[in-house]
Amino acid sequence: MTDRLKAGFTEALRDELGQLTQLEAVLGQEHDALKLRDSKAITKITEEKQTLISSVERMSKARMAQFQESRDNCDKEAMLAFIDAEPVLRRQWGELE
Numbered sequence: 001m002t003d004r005l006k007a008g009f010t011e012a013l014r015d016e017l018g019q020l021t022q023l024e025a026v027l028g029q030e031h032d033a034l035k036l037r038d039s040k041a042i043t044k045i046t047e048e049k050q051t052l053i054s055s056v057e058r059m060s061k062a063r064m065a066q067f068q069e070s071r072d073n074c075d076k077e078a079m080l081a082f083i084d085a086e087p088v089l090r091r092q093w094g095e096l097e
Contacts, residue, residue, distance in 0.1 A: 002070065005066070005067070005070045005082075006086060006089070008066055009063065009066070009067070009082075009083075009089055010088060010089060010092065012059060012062065012063040012066065013063070013089065013092035013093065013096065014092065015059055016056060016059045016060065016063070016096060017092060017095055017096060019052055019055050019056045019059065020056060020096070022052055023049065023052040023053065023056065026045055026048050026049050026052060027049070029041070029045050030042065030045045030046070030049060033045055064079075067079055067082070
């Protein structure tokens with residue numbers, strides 16, 4: 001495993017986790033707004049939620065592209081083997097799952 005790829009993957013997973021943590025908070029806000037039937041809040045939260053979802057999707061695609069550029073074998077099994085080889089990556093990946 002190259003140090004550059006490991007560092008890039010670690011950063012990508014950390015960024016995705018940050019976005020997912022924000023998304024989790026927004027979903028909690030959405031739940032509260034739905035219970036209160038606050039349509040203005042729901043509209044605002046829906047926009048924020050969609051922005052975060054799009055961001056996570058972009059990050060995921062960029063992470064996969066980075067992996068594919070660095071490896072000949074870039075299927076899901078190869079990526080999981082790469083992740084499993086490093087405890088830090090395995091922990092972060094586990095949090096994403």
